Amino acid sequence: MASYDVIVIGSGPGGYVAAIRCAQLGLKTACVEGRETLGGTCLNVGCIPSKALLHASHMLHEAEHNFAAMGLKGKSPSVDWKQMLSYKDETIGQNTKGIEFLFKKNKIDWLKGWGSIPEAGKVKVGDDTHEARNIIIATGSEVSTLPGVEIDEKTVVSSTGALELPKVPKKLVVIGAGVIGLELGSVYSRLGSEVTVVEYLDHVTPGMDGEVQKTFQKLLKKQGLEFIMGAAVQGVEAMKTKAKVTYKLRKDDSEETLDADVVLVATGRKPFTDGLGLESLGVEMTERGQIKTDDHWQTNVKGVYAIGDCISGPMLAHKAEDEGMAAAAVIAGQHGHVNYGVIPSVIYTHPEVAAVGKTEEQLKEEGRAYKAGKFSFMGNGRAKANFASDGFVKILADKETDRILGAHIIGPMAGDLIHEICVAMEFGAAAEDVALTCHAHPTYSEAVREAALACGDGPIHS
Structure with missing residues (x-):
């Protein structure tokens, strides 16, 4: 029977990050994964492959709709769907092998198989039972369907x-x-x-x-x-x-x-906790089928923690990663921290959509006095040059203090631009702080500065 300081069940973004951080903090760590590759839903059948197909299909769209206007003449490319799927699979392989390399680098044991918790301090994988002072459940989520709809993964x-x-x-x-x-x-x-x-x-x-x-x-x-x-x-x-x-x-x-x-x-998706043995272990669950945890990501069973999609909160890979690092810190005797008010969300269409913090609807419901600064990408030189002028940046700030409460972007590179506001919010910045910060020209990021200016005396290019 192998003995560990921590066994993480699940190797998705929450699980593998938790395992790596535990190992970095000096804890003897193992990670249980039943798939043939590490990385969970996100790397294998979620975030990563879908982004590969979004990128490839966007390149096709650019060739069909914008190349000629830029003086790039020639026959439009045809779609080799088989090759596109191969590109997607290669992208998955590079990422999952990268996690395997990180496990070896950090001396993390990969326990291959599906895990269960027969009792506190023990994890069963196949016929083997391993001891662990601490267990982190990071089993993620599965597809949620509708009554009368049966998924066959074909039609x-x-x-x-x-x-x-x-x-x-x-x-x-x-x-x-x-x-x-x-x-x-x-x-x-x-x-x-x-x-x-x-x-x-x-x-x-x-x-x-x-x-x-x-x-x-x-x-x-x-x-x-x-x-x-x-x-x-x-x-x-x-x-x-x-x-x-x-x-x-x-x-x-x-x-x-x-x-x-x-x-x-x-x-949508729902928490995946099948086969873990949580009921017989006595782990408390929420009404929505999520694992119930305290402020330190620990369940009601001492030494058993849970993170990511299988607990409450937004089902986002980066939220799971943050919780993974925080839970590892707690287990190592440090302070774990996740600021749930500053977790961005992104949609990777074209244009992209990104958001962080409060929406106008939430602020109205709370009765909070706020101001909204908005700037259209139509006024951004880089966006116009790149046929990407659809959309806008909107920053919401407290009416009295000017502190940023949220931001909403629809436009080019929105998923990258939102992080300027995330950092600003972590530091408790005012919209004026962003407005007074020099932004390089010509960049999409100038639209963020202009929206911040719109919270004050007004944008320059609108």
């Missing part, structure tokens, strides 16, 4: 199946207008699919800033995506090569059907 697919379709479908129906549905919908739309998004709510990307939601949907429609909003899916009938989606419109209760070659179910 009716989850995000996993959508990343490895044998061919580009002529008609794709996406159920759910959240991040995953819109990203993968964008990929296939660029590749030539007729994409229809069916959403229960009256707006896309639930929880995001209202103005961003409206602008985002408008831009996606301009790109060719169709939307059926306020529609409750009743069921999906999968046939040999096609599928039929039945939905009811909430406004008049009328029932409609849609034909599709492929249906992508993108209705």
